[in-house]
Amino acid sequence: MSWDKRYSAKHYVYGTDPNGFLVENFARLPKGKILCLAEGEGRNAVFLAQQGYHVTAVDSSAVGLAKAAKLAQDQGVDVEFIHMDLNEFDLGSNEWDGIVSIFAHVPEPVRQKLLPGIVAGLKPGGVFLQEAYIPKQLEYNTGGPPTVSLMYSKEILQSGLEGLTFERLQDLEREIDEGTRHSGMAAVVQVIAIK
Numbered sequence: 001m002s003w004d005k006r007y008s009a010k011h012y013v014y015g016t017d018p019n020g021f022l023v024e025n026f027a028r029l030p031k032g033k034i035l036c037l038a039e040g041e042g043r044n045a046v047f048l049a050q051q052g053y054h055v056t057a058v059d060s061s062a063v064g065l066a067k068a069a070k071l072a073q074d075q076g077v078d079v080e081f082i083h084m085d086l087n088e089f090d091l092g093s094n095e096w097d098g099i100v101s102i103f104a105h106v107p108e109p110v111r112q113k114l115l116p117g118i119v120a121g122l123k124p125g126g127v128f129l130q131e132a133y134i135p136k137q138l139e140y141n142t143g144g145p146p147t148v149s150l151m152y153s154k155e156i157l158q159s160g161l162e163g164l165t166f167e168r169l170q171d172l173e174r175e176i177d178e179g180t181r182h183s184g185m186a187a188v189v190q191v192i193a194i195k
């Protein structure tokens with residue numbers, strides 16, 4: 001499955017409303033520069049821009065980002081969209097007040113590089129916020145990647161994000177209703193961590 005193909009649907013496949021975990025917790029993100037990872041059609045980036053953040057969003061799907069740019073325009077907010085594979089993207093050093101990762105299920109080698117990149121990229125005091133599927137999600141069949149290797153876990157996050165202090169690191173089963181592709185009871189890991 002190619003992401004461009006999935007996003008070529010007319011509708012926003014993950015909806016235009018932001019992720020529920022982000023809505024509940026965005027206030028933990030310090031005001032300033034926020035990086036949204038694998039942001040697809042832009043719902044979370046647009047929401048954060050509406051809250052007054054300076055938002056940069058990266059994704060490897062040009063089709064997804066075109067929809068994201070339209071959503072930002074329709075909502076009258078500015079977001080910097082970067083079309084790039086996260087394997088090539090340099091998160092920099094002490095650059096971001098917050099990094100947001102919502103269902104950013106990237107291939108394992110990309111993830112292995114990305115997690116330490118998040119630690120380096122955050123400013124001291126910067127906050128990382130993530131919600132992602134865990135292997136148990138395969139039992140639900142309500143969205144998410146088809147393979148365990150694309151999933152996150154507390155263990156993966158704990159070791160990959162070494163250097164951050166976890167304010168929250170929990171597995172949870174919750175009802176998700178975020179577009180046609182994420183719909184129903186789901187098994188996720190939620191993270192709020194501070195550098």
Ligand SMILES: C[S@@+](CC[C@H](N)C(=O)[O-])C[C@H]1O[C@@H](n2cnc3c(N)ncnc32)[C@H](O)[C@@H]1O
Binds near residue numbers: 040058
């Ligand atoms: C499940 S979607 C989540 C989209 C968005 N974060 C949301 O919650 O609506 C996963 C996203 O990961 C992106 N992606 C997958 N592999 C990637 C990579 N190597 N580099 C950048 N983006 C990638 C896809 O293009 C897709 O937009």
